[in-house]
Amino acid sequence: MSGSAGSRAAVGGASAASRAWPLAAWAVVVAGLLLFPLVGRGFALFFLARIAILALFAMGFNLLFGYAGLLSFGHAAFYSAGAYTAGFILKAYPSLLAGVVGGVVVASLLGLVIGFFCVRHIDIYFAMLTLAFGMLVFSLVWKWVALTGGDNGFIGIPRAPLVLPGVGPVSMTPIGHYYEFVMAVTILTVAGLWRIVQSPFGLVLRALRENPERVEFAGIPMRRYRLTAFVLSAAVAGLAGTLLAPLENTVGPETAHWATSGEPVLASLLGGASTFTGPIVGAVLLELIKEVVERHTQYWLLAMGTVLVILVLGFRGGVVGGLGALLRRLRPGPTPQAAPADPPAATEP
């Protein structure tokens, strides 16, 4: 194979052989997750479902942060909007699908409204504005007792049966069933997000992160693209929320608190915001650390903080980014980018 043909193949995507491996690895992970109820019981299923929900939440957040370069501190607003809406619907009309779809729609609409104001700004102004909107939503949830139950939370949400066209009602009461539902939704959404970040739209998002002005001068209305990314991100965060409500049977106001907005931020940083899978890995780590440390001490935040400081100082790319760099160093194969006929670029001073 000639060199130029090789580089052409690299542009079109990795070659067939190098493509098969990750695909096989993904298939194993997916099968493992879906088959887990055969061996796992009660709490393990509950715990994995919670990880999946946080992973979804973080994936949604990171579409905006890792790809479009916009750091939101207010994603709990969409998460809680999804959770509460699903709760309201499920209590009034026991259909799981209705709750999930309704929650996603409301979270997306909220994302459209909040995003409309936020995407005009970038950097710290964007972050502060999303934080402010997030707090606004929190105080609504907190004070509108008649609707949300205030600080008692909205309780008694049923795990309503799943009705699909052609499929009779599937009871979701056994945790094993609900676990499968959460996993299926998570896996499908992650696959969809993968499609999105590979798409032309995903490329434009990464370009936006790098240089928004040049995107505009490439002939692309950048604000509209930012808003679209914002709404997509809010929809996924909302979807995560809708899955939470039936799992826990209650939704508390803490789902809207800014500390909840911090969780996807932590998960993304922990796992690696510049990688696609980083938020998933980060969500696993975050929930594990929380669970393990909480058994020994109530100061789990202390452990969390320590881990985060180490990662940020030592592992700028998060766990996934750091491991990737390590693998590339250990396996001196063909370097990903050869830049022939050009002296190595001088490093920035």
Add this chain to the structure above:
Amino acid sequence: MSPLLRVEGLVKAFGELRAVDGVSFEVEAGPVTCIIGPNGAGKTTLVNLLTGRLLPDRGRVLFGGLDITWAPAHARVRLGLSRSFQINSVFPQLTVAENVAVPILARRGQSAVLGRPAWTVAGLAEEVGRVLAEWRLEPFRDAPASSLSHGTQRLLEIAIAMATRPRLLFLDEPTAGLSPGEKPQVLAELRRVASAGETTFVLIEHDMDIVFSLADRIIVMHRGRILADGAPAAIRDDRGVQEVYLGAALGAQASPARAGEAAGAPQLLVVAGLNTFYGQSHVLHDVSLTVREGEVVGLLGRNGAGKTTTLRSLIGLTPPRSGRVLLAGKPIAGLPPHAIAASGVGYVPEDRRIFRDLTVTDNLLVAQRAQEDRAGGPWSLDRVWALFPDLRALARLRGDQLSGGQQKMLAIARALMGNPRLLLLDEPSEGLAPGVVRTLAETLRKIRDEGVAILLAEQNAVFAALVADRVYVLENGRIQMEESGAVVRAHPEVLQRYLAVEGTRVG
């Protein structure tokens, strides 16, 4: 048929400064237009107004007969009006191929596609390949843009703009920061694409070789207005243009030079082998020069020659990567700016940086330093007033109430309050009316006679010759010649090769 671009009475002011002050012109499809003019003439502001980066205060812009005065930038690009940037504006972490794919997808209306991988979009890979081949970027296809050399990034910068397939393309200093070796390559590409005829080019350019070898038409801007507009030959002979570039109107007025005296004086500043970079671009190449006690030294050169960078390297704002700088025998290279200033170097940047909200008096007092015994003792308000009688009358005005020329005087006076042994002045005569320039020349000579040596960077050769005991000429970051002020005054033509608009060969 209506012209490709029609500009009517465009005005843009920043505060009191009218950066673009009633500009009207038309661009027909085909010929290459170059916009030239001194720094601050309003060239980039004009292009920003035409491409939608800024909106005008007044005036109209018509593109292909369509009023686009208020259209957002992306809409103009979609209509076929594109631009490149003076400072590389690429997508650093994206590969070269992705950099070019973004504008191509936008033009095809496929940038919002969500459901399929970008590289499966029909025809995308082919068109990206065509653009990369055209700009000799194919070898770097999968490399991140940030790994490219500055010169190659410059090509990518233009390739991104070209990938929008513009009918009219503004290139803002396409060769800025390129080494002399890299320029011909960019030039050849531009000439080839221009001759293909699909795109009409308008360039902002300082390199006269490039201007005269590419342009079918030259627009000269000065202080926000169009000073001259015509064929290259006509522009070369235009007296007004020569004034802007050479300051010819001043008339040679002999300076009571002290070159003879200074020649024997001890060396105050010794610079040897200075190399300075902006990021990856190598701006100063082995610059060596000296300034003696009681001497005024001029540093001449066109825009982009490296004059400002030399001064910034000396004061420590852009520390040199290699080379020695000795002030009165003590090394100062690599020290932070405040330490260099404290050791006796005053710096007046081109944009003056006076405190706008402080009065003239307060501006001066803020900078005052009690000083060990140096020739003439420390500078005081009274001593400054004696030198700048006009400032005394303005003592109670706020900085932003002064005119540009007055602000310039204040900036120099303020630098003196720090008791410098050496004053670095960046383009002191720039933007000053001829009468003010003469006063300035006198003042600088007086400062020298008070025992402060001066190194001044100037585009205005006549002004520099008027006050300097010695001049250096910088070109492309290298010292090209050194000559005594007396010789330059007697034979100004020795500088022509480096500075003049005329005398530049076409080719």
